[in-house]
Amino acid sequence: MFAQLKKNLKKDFSGLKQVKIAILGDSATQLLSVALRGMGYDHGFDLDIWEADFNQVERQVFDPTSELYEFAPEIIILFESAHKLVGKYNKLKPEAYSTFAEAQLARINDIVSQVDQRLTAKIIFYNFTEINDSVFGNYANKMEASFLYQLRKLNFGLMEYAVGRSNLHICDLSTIQNQVGKSVFFQPSIYVNTDMVLSIDVLPAVAQQTVSLIGAMYGKFKKCLILDLDNTTWGGIIGDDGLENIQVGGLGIGKAFTELQYWAKKLKNRGIILAVCSKNTESVAKEPFEKHPDMVLHLDDIAVFIANWENKVNNIRQIQSILNIGFDSMVFLDDNPFERNMVRENIPALTVPELPEDPAEYLEYLYTLNLFETVSFSNEDTERTKLYQVEAKRTQIQQSFTNEGDFLKSLNMQSVVEPFNKFNTPRVAQLSQRSNQFNLRTVRYTEPDIEAMGKEDDTYTFSFTLEDQFGDNGMICVVILKKETDDIAFIDTWFMSCRVLKRGMENFVLNTIANFAAEKGFAFLKGEYIPTAKNEMVKDHYKNLGFDDNGSNTFLLNARTYNNKACYIATK
Amino acid sequence: MEKNEILKIVNDIFVDVLDNENIKLTDETTASDVEEWDSLNHIQLVVAVEKKFKIRFKSDEIRSWQNIGQMVSSIQTKL
Numbered sequence: 001m002f003a004q005l006k007k008n009l010k011k012d013f014s015g016l017k018q019v020k021i022a023i024l025g026d027s028a029t030q031l032l033s034v035a036l037r038g039m040g041y042d043h044g045f046d047l048d049i050w051e052a053d054f055n056q057v058e059r060q061v062f063d064p065t066s067e068l069y070e071f072a073p074e075i076i077i078l079f080e081s082a083h084k085l086v087g088k089y090n091k092l093k094p095e096a097y098s099t100f101a102e103a104q105l106a107r108i109n110d111i112v113s114q115v116d117q118r119l120t121a122k123i124i125f126y127n128f129t130e131i132n133d134s135v136f137g138n139y140a141n142k143m144e145a146s147f148l149y150q151l152r153k154l155n156f157g158l159m160e161y162a163v164g165r166s167n168l169h170i171c172d173l174s175t176i177q178n179q180v181g182k183s184v185f186f187q188p189s190i191y192v193n194t195d196m197v198l199s200i201d202v203l204p205a206v207a208q209q210t211v212s213l214i215g216a217m218y219g220k221f222k223k224c225l226i227l228d229l230d231n232t233t234w235g236g237i238i239g240d241d242g243l244e245n246i247q248v249g250g251l252g253i254g255k256a257f258t259e260l261q262y263w264a265k266k267l268k269n270r271g272i273i274l275a276v277c278s279k280n281t282e283s284v285a286k287e288p289f290e291k292h293p294d295m296v297l298h299l300d301d302i303a304v305f306i307a308n309w310e311n312k313v314n315n316i317r318q319i320q321s322i323l324n325i326g327f328d329s330m331v332f333l334d335d336n337p338f339e340r341n342m343v344r345e346n347i348p349a350l351t352v353p354e355l356p357e358d359p360a361e362y363l364e365y366l367y368t369l370n371l372f373e374t375v376s377f378s379n380e381d382t383e384r385t386k387l388y389q390v391e392a393k394r395t396q397i398q399q400s401f402t403n404e405g406d407f408l409k410s411l412n413m414q415s416v417v418e419p420f421n422k423f424n425t426p427r428v429a430q431l432s433q434r435s436n437q438f439n440l441r442t443v444r445y446t447e448p449d450i451e452a453m454g455k456e457d458d459t460y461t462f463s464f465t466l467e468d469q470f471g472d473n474g475m476i477c478v479v480i481l482k483k484e485t486d487d488i489a490f491i492d493t494w495f496m497s498c499r500v501l502k503r504g505m506e507n508f509v510l511n512t513i514a515n516f517a518a519e520k521g522f523a524f525l526k527g528e529y530i531p532t533a534k535n536e537m538v539k540d541h542y543k544n545l546g547f548d549d550n551g552s553n554t555f556l557l558n559a560r561t562y563n564n565k566a567c568y569i570a571t572k
Numbered sequence: 573m574e575k576n577e578i579l580k581i582v583n584d585i586f587v588d589v590l591d592n593e594n595i596k597l598t599d600e601t602t603a604s605d606v607e608e609w610d611s612l613n614h615i616q617l618v619v620a621v622e623k624k625f626k627i628r629f630k631s632d633e634i635r636s637w638q639n640i641g642q643m644v645s646s647i648q649t650k651l
Contacts, residue, residue: 006616201619
């Protein structure tokens with residue numbers, strides 16, 4: 001509720017992540033700004049919001065001395081409303097109707113390009129909520145000159161325009177209006193009196209979607225969906241009802257569960273890891289996945305499958321330790337309020353949606369939560385489930401070796417070491433946003449940052465892949481060296497995917513960069529550890545690798561006298 | 573509903589929305605008498621009153637009230 005968000009403003013924001021945000025709008029945005037700051041608090045952000053005066057989008061953007069550029073925001077929210085859009089269309093001569101969307105897109109392109117030239121800020125653009133002026137009736141759908149046609153064309157044009165522009169993100173206001181209905185979204189009496197196009201009731205939903213996007217930009221997003229089985233993934237109780245009587249597919253209200261499973265499958269195909277956590281005998285719980293003809297999900301869709309009679313808190317902790325991702329990046333779906341509460345109380349960081357009682361409503365409810373926000377997508381995302389399954393297998397093999405060296409040797413590990421290039425840039429940027437634990441300084445870089453870095457003198461970039469006999473992990477580690485003095489190469493960035501811990505990758509990386517530094521004539525490698533809430537695991541990273549303590553969390557290694565460390569990874 | 577009953581409910585709404593326990597509204601109270609009652613909070617107050625009484629004000633009503641008494645009269649005509 002808006003009132004609660006507003007009350008958040010009085011709370012203590014110290015210690016929260018500060019982000020500078022500019023709002024440029026052509027309608028009144030003061031309450032939106034309040035809602036955003038309040039919602040930011042709930043998501044761990046101290047949003048420092050600057051609002052342009054009313055209807056100043058162009059002036060702020062095209063005047064290089066404007067307050068916008070002086071404020072230098074990290075994110076710009078551009079909110080042009082559908083109501084003002086109608087106003088612009090209304091003023092046109094009829095012969096210009098048909099090119100309205102095109103002209104608007106050109107104008108938007110001018111704005112975005114101008115901002116890109118002057119700032120490294122990301123832009124969040126609210127798309128246009130649908131207004132049907134009903135001038136052409138349903139014929140509007142086949143009439144290019146109609147407002148409805150032009151508005152939809154513009155929204156679609158925006159999507160096309162945003163493809164491949166990593167700095168521009170569309171916030172889908174139109175979907176919010178579809179979900180809550182126009183009568184909730186928009187209150188004409190308030191609009192007429194104040195020029196506010198968002199109702200008080202819809203502000204929290206708009207703020208939620210916007211802050212989710214901001215969160216994703218700063219590495220806060222969901223990576224894993226944990227499913228309960230009985231009455232969540234299928235209707236009924238497999239242990240009591242038996243394989244033939246659980247509701248999925250045509251039986252009973254099976255349709256609701258089938259559709260939920262398709263949703264989970266699409267998430268998995270997008271790169272969300274699926275896990276199962278169920279109070280059941282394992283073989284019984286697995287039976288539908290193996291034998292039921294109407295099951296959409298199969299065992300190979302599930303990265304970690306835990307079914308036993310232990311409590312769910314411990315089981316979810318186990319899933320977390322296998323996947324090695326934060327609880328705050330996991331979502332747990334369970335129909336049982338008791339289980340939900342117990343899990344919530346014990347693992348507060350976990351997201352546990354309050355599923356409706358009626359399974360028919362699960363999916364619509366989940367749609368409105370917009371749990372799986374992201375600001376990037378790479379092909380490796382789609383392979384993730386396989387990677388985690390392979391990891392589970394690797395763990396089994398490891399247990400058959402008594403000597404760790406023998407085990408590592410048996411893996412036949414190989415790594416491709418490359419500087420950043422146009423092929424690996426998206427993945428480098430994504431890892432930069434994603435890596436929290438094995439990340440020495442947690443400086444986040446975006447795609448444009450990475451591209452720019454490839455061209456800088458005195459900056460040396462390294463990306464590492466790792467494959468072994470079980471499969472290819474893809475790119476899993478990134479190092480950026482910057483010349484600090486003629487003698488010192490500073491390790492600006494070192495982060496690594498936790499999937500490849502304990503494989504000797506740290507040694508391999510250090511061998512690579514120490515030899516590189518020595519070849520380039522540097523005497524020392526200098527590392528720094530900047531503590532965050534999540535990177536405790538690399539506190540002693542440099543000390544463990546033989547660096548000398550240099551005070552204030554920095555460390556030095558003599559590159560000239562460095563002896564390669566033992567490792568079982570070959571350069572490919 | 574009697575006007576004084578309505579006034580009491582409106583008073584509670586003001587206390588809640590403006591987060592100020594000391595607000596004591598009378599028919600004569602105007603926006604300048606209540607520190608937090610600015611144009612932005614006014615919108616929130618209007619919407620909260622609409623919700624509480626399950627009514628909708630007309631656009632020109634929202635801007636016509638000179639004081640609380642007139643707002644209360646508006647509410648009364650809709651109940």
